[in-house]
Amino acid sequence: MKKQILTVAATAGFLFTSFNGAASAAVHTVKSGDTLWGLSRTYNVTVNDLKAWNHLSGPTIYVNQKLTVDAPAGTTPAQAATATTTTTYTVKSGDTLWGISRQFGVSVGQLKSSNGLSSDLIRIGQTLRVTGQAPAVAPVAAPVNTAVASASTSASALINEAKKYMGVPYAWGGSSRSGFDCSGYLQYVFNKVGISIPRTVATIWNATTPVPSPRAGDIVFFETYKAGPSHAGIYLGSNKFIHASSSYGVTISDMTTSYWKARYLGAKTKF
Incomplete structure (x- = not known):
């Protein structure tokens, strides 16, 4: 079965399995758009719980993968020994x-407390301590596929794909290498890395998840020729984004210029 790397907001839907008539854990069949973070919110559990119950070593899951989304039968959260784990993370652009x-499955408050931060501002190259509770003995339901690829890797793949089409001319309604409009370009690039998004800027806006500030691979939206989201591109980091411009074709622009800054609506993500 072809595995598809997944990103963005969770979709509900799960089934129950049983063995020899005994009650068992709830199982969620992964659908396009699911993420561990989204599923943790849907089922009111932590990302670390989902990783432990399913033998996952990273954040990536795959279409049709079956995930245990509560404590397996015969176990209770109180019975699982926990240990505090601390790691470090070096801040990157975006x-x-x-x-x-x-x-990492922790709260913003925990990050700020662990690093003595009084605001949400961080800088490239800064080293952050990430501290949380990880199960020392993980209850499991059944062996699962543990192949992983991080969301940041997926974003890098998206950006690399996007840059392949630098200089392709703009074409109203275009969605091929002979010419793109802005949403046709986005849909084409996302499809190339296995992620499905709608065709128009407005529907992409409605199908993505808001983020407080853009990071590499997120979609940035602008209000240009009509009210509401009417133009969009892929954020690269350092206030740069790549998009299909009506004047220059596929190009990289700076969001801090007066034109784009005045028209910026916000960032949303598929990761």
Whole structure:
């Protein structure tokens, strides 16, 4: 079965399995768009719980993968020994405390407390301590596929794909290498890395998850020729984004210029 790397907001839907008539843990069949972070919110558990119950060593899950989403039968959260774990993370271009907290399954408050931060501002190259509770003995339901690829790797793949089309001319309604409009370009690039998004800027806006500040791979939206989101591109970091411009074709622009800064609506993510 072809595995598809997943990103963004969770979709509900799970089934129950039983063995020899005994009650068992709830199982969620992964769908396109699911993430561990989104599932943790849907089922009111932690990302670390989901990783432990399913033998996952990273944040990536795959279409049709079956995940245990509560404590397996015969176990209770109180019975699982826990140990405090601390690791370090070096801030990269496009990172935010919110994004880092989502990656490691901790809260923004925990990150700020562990690092003596009084605001949400972080800088490239800064080393952050990430402290949380990880199960020392992980209860499991059944062996699962443990192949992983991080969301940051997926974002890097997206950006690398996006840059392949630098200089392709702009074409209204275009969605091929002979010419793109802005949403046609986004849909084409995302599809190339296995992520499905809608065709128009407005529907992409509705199908993505808001983030407080953009990180590499997120989609940045602008209000240009009409009210509401009417133009979009892929954020690269350092206030740069790549998009299909009506004047220059596929190009990289600076969000801090007066034109784009005045029209910026916000950032949303598929990761």
